[in-house]
Amino acid sequence: MSTLRDLAEEHTALRPADIDHLHRIAGDWQLLSDLSFADLLLWVPVDGDGTFLCVAQVRPTTAPTAYLDDQVGRIVGGAEVAHLEVAYRQGRIWREGDPVWYGDVPARHEAIPVRLRTGDGEAGEVIAVVGRDTNLSTARTPSQLELNYLTTADDLAQMIADGTFPPPRHPGETTSAPRVGDGLVRLDANGKVTYASPNAQSAYRRLGYASHLVGEDLAKLHRRLAGDPLEGTDAGNAVLAALRGEAPPRREVDARGATMLTRALPLMPAGVPIGALVLVRDITEVRRRDRALITKDATIREIHHRVKNNLQTVAALLRLQARRVSMPEARIALEESVRRVASIALVHETLSMSSDEAVEFDGIVDRVASAATEVAATEVTVGMRRRGSFGVLPAEIATSLVMILNELLLNAVEHGFPPADEEAATPSPADAPRPEAALAAPRPEAAVAVPRPEVVVSAHRARKQLHVTVSDNGRGLPEQFDAERGGNLGLQIVRALVTGELRGTIELRNGADGGTEAAIVVPLARGTTDRLTGRAGPP
Secondary structure, X not given: OOOHHHHHHHHOOOOHHHHHHHHHHHHHOHHHHHHHOOEEEEEEEEOOOOEEEEEEEEOOOOOOOOOOOOOOOOEEOHHHHXXXXXXXXXXXXXXXXXXXXXXXXXXXXXXXXXXXXXXXXXXXXXXXXXXXXXXXXXXXXXXXXXXXXXXXXXHHHHHHHHOOOOOOOOOXXXXXXXXXXXOEEEEOOOOEEEEEOHHHHHHHHHOOOOOOOOOOEHHHHHHHHOOOOOOXXXXXXXXXXXXXXXXXXXXXXXXXXXXXXXXXXXXXXXXXXXXXXXXXEEOHHHHHHHHHHHHHHHHHHHHHHHHHHHHHHHHHHHHHHHHHOOOHHHHHHHHHHHHHHHXXXXXXXXXXXXXXXXXXXXXXXXXXXXXXXXXXOOOOOXXXXXXXXXXXXXXXXXXXXXXXXXXXXXXXXXXXXXOHHHHHHOOOOOOOOOXXXXXXXXXXXXXXXXXXXXXXEEEEEEOOEEEEEEEEOOOOXXXXXXXXXXXXXXXXXXXXXXXXXXXXXXXXXXXXXXXXXXXXXXXXXXXXXXXXXXXXOOO
């Protein structure tokens, strides 16, 4: 299904600013639909020939819908849209006419012109029409709640026709807000409560106010609940500023261990301030769960921090032992263990600074690659480069993957690019000259330049899998190398982690242009794939 913008751009001549205003209305009109007990359909004119296109629709949560079928994308004309034509041409709200039938459902039509105010604050021309269609099949007793809902809905409808609804959004303002059924308070022009729904009354009771709200000055009431009895304090000023539209309308009120979310909406039909609408919702349990999650997250981060410290202590002990060992083979083994422990500690260090059990892996790869070039036992200077992005990875994948990359990078640097004397002692076959040998041997000025020794780590995602390749432009694998069983302890660790911990696959092979490639495919868990984000492109 096409979006509002797609439909408007394809079928109308509306300007981008007009379409943006229609988006803002569609983002806030659930409030009007619920207050009206009616479906709202956003109609835009097509070609100026009396034909209208429906680009958005919302159904009420407070009443049965008038349309079982989706109306978005429908183009209609003639007598069926006569009420829309009147509202569009005359720029007024249309409420005349008899009920119409949609199958077995009787409905009442209304049409509200949509204006976008000009830069100087004047009401502009009509750019669209909101159809307000009410299902009349359910008989209603006009209760006080329903009458207040409908009165407020009429005020908001007039504000749409004036171009003042929805109000401008303040910087940093969130889009979440209480719904009509959560609790509604109606204020007069002096800021006093003229009506409070039962749910709104209950929400204030949780804050410690047991009396009836009608007749109360809401700003002063919020001061008392917040423990600020004096005029001009923050609690009262915040309410007054929101009611005047000078501050973000969404506020939280805390009192006696309870929390209430409020949204204030000034009512100014025809530009005359007549009061305000305040929606309220008791979010005490939501905030309690939020605080529990914050505490849990802090505890998990502290655990990762302590694990990192412990791993660094283990690495320090191994490093100290390596200095005291006289056997070169034992010293090398201990130093390799130090690097492996340090790479795991790097993941836990990143997790200790994250609010989630996931890490941005690109930075970790860059640090591991840099360390590999610094500690590798080789005389050749090898460059490191990352291509693509790993994105965000869950901890259970990141911990194993960082060890795998650490081993592969060290292997590529230490074994792919031998020292110059070793390369000279091992002549290459005539049909396969090695770049490293040419680099080590003296050559004339006109000789072909040898590529700089380099290791590249590539990553991309496809079909819920992470594809990683570590490639170098070195001397490649030995002729008798067994990809399944050959290799040192590091490669054995790599195979065990890839196939066991990550349940993936690994292939070691010679590159098409020389050198060695290690291709790894790691499946991403179904439950975590959707929240993983990867940013393609060079680092």
